[in-house]
Amino acid sequence: MALYYEEYGDKNASLMVFLHGGGVSGWMWEGQIQYFTHYHCIVPNLPEHGTRGSDIPFSIRSSAIEIIELIEEKGEGKKVIVIGFSLGSQVLLQMLSMKRNLVDFAIINSALVRPFPYASKWIQPFVNLSLPLLKKRWFAKLQAKTLYVSERNFETYYKESSQIKSSTLSRVLEENMLFTMPEGFRWACGEILVTVGEKEKKVMKSSARDIVECNPNCKGVFIREMGHGVPLAMPDFFNSMVEEWITEGTIPKECREID
Numbered sequence: 001m002a003l004y005y006e007e008y009g010d011k012n013a014s015l016m017v018f019l020h021g022g023g024v025s026g027w028m029w030e031g032q033i034q035y036f037t038h039y040h041c042i043v044p045n046l047p048e049h050g051t052r053g054s055d056i057p058f059s060i061r062s063s064a065i066e067i068i069e070l071i072e073e074k075g076e077g078k079k080v081i082v083i084g085f086s087l088g089s090q091v092l093l094q095m096l097s098m099k100r101n102l103v104d105f106a107i108i109n110s111a112l113v114r115p116f117p118y119a120s121k122w123i124q125p126f127v128n129l130s131l132p133l134l135k136k137r138w139f140a141k142l143q144a145k146t147l148y149v150s151e152r153n154f155e156t157y158y159k160e161s162s163q164i165k166s167s168t169l170s171r172v173l174e175e176n177m178l179f180t181m182p183e184g185f186r187w188a189c190g191e192i193l194v195t196v197g198e199k200e201k202k203v204m205k206s207s208a209r210d211i212v213e214c215n216p217n218c219k220g221v222f223i224r225e226m227g228h229g230v231p232l233a234m235p236d237f238f239n240s241m242v243e244e245w246i247t248e249g250t251i252p253k254e255c256r257e258i259d
Helices: 026-033 060-074 087-098 119-134 137-146 151-162 166-177 183-187 202-214 235-248
Strands: 004-009 015-019 040-045 080-085 105-109 191-197 218-223 255-257
Touching (some): 004 026, 015 060, 026 235, 060 087, 080 087, 119 166, 183 202, 202 218
Parallel strands (some): 015 080, 080 105, 105 191
Antiparallel strands (some): 004 040
């Protein structure tokens, strides 16, 4: 297995896999790991992410293949729950399109499926401009605030972001910003919860609607007064939302259903 991953919780329980967003790594799920101790939790680092991530070039499709293999190895005979955030949610969508019966419960948080026009033309100039800034502590502080990174995790975030390579950043941005809905997703089985922050950008909210409309197994919700990053910003709320939905099939009153 090329992916680096860590395991937590009860190895005899249902399998719960966490897929992190771009520019961070498995540490973003700290608040979930501490809560879901009654599940068998696996937290991979996507390729080229984190100080212990593999050096194989990142792509959404190849990451999906690797994680499918990991789930098939670790989750045989178990109920499987996969939770993705942002880039990790795009990987999850790709997984569901490739293996329709693999996952019993999928939680797709803030997944972009509407590609940005001409992104491939301005990504490299953007990387050339922003890469030196990523090494500046003051800039990392600003970025961390927008991503709801806590003071506790800031040093880890800063270390990882300041070490990212130009080629990696270009590749991750291109994969993220040119991603479209995988054709096979419409036939994915299992229960699928799609979430997006009420204060996220219009394209993110439109993407959430697209995902819900694509598959009849989807239920979509806006999380009130929330931007991009609910697992980090409100871990207690996020954890209870996930567990309530998995066990009861309901959503908290703080959420507004996507029509």
